[in-house]
Amino acid sequence: GQNIDQPTEMTATEGAIVQINCTYQTSGFNGLFWYQQHAGEAPTFLSYNVLDGLEEKGRFSSFLSRSKGYSYLLLKELQMKDSASYLCAVNLNRDDKIIFGKGTRLHILP
């Protein structure tokens, strides 16, 4: 079966740094996505890692270790608008089908 694990909830302070972890055990792997989803809205694309290592995009960075089945999303200089759910998703094969984790709800405190 497919298994993607991430913490259910996290809390952090405005201006701080937070790391959201994701571990996966899947039948195939072609890449890992992170999506952001504000309450009542659609998921929006943040990052896609195919190769091992860290990719930085402004305040957000995403890391992948394929050998460990592990990824994290790093958010720096947290802002109140970063309060949202963050979804980890694995692209299983070259057929564009994605399996999503249950998401991590991030609360930002002033």
Next chain:
Amino acid sequence: DAEITQSPRHKITETGRQVTLACHQTWNHNNMFWYRQDLGHGLRLIHYSYGVHDTNKGEVSDGYSVSRSNTEDLPLTLESAASSQTSVYFCASSDSRTSDTQYFGPGTRLTVL
């Protein structure tokens, strides 16, 4: 600007009725997907399509059907709505020729009474 839209945004129906949720994208993407999102389950794949006249079952396809008669549209039909199908439904599309990234529509909140 290219976009992906869903209609209706909210729907209340009764058990046993047939319901169709529309999804329309103007990106000319070849792939389209339907998900449902429920508390405690995250996003689960219902059906997907890689092109015109192609449809495939996802993880939770029972009680749902789709058809793809053109590139832009992938309507989702609930043949006989059940209370267990109360959920938020998201449509997504991607272009496998350029990227694996899926882009999501705004969602439809369906309540089955």
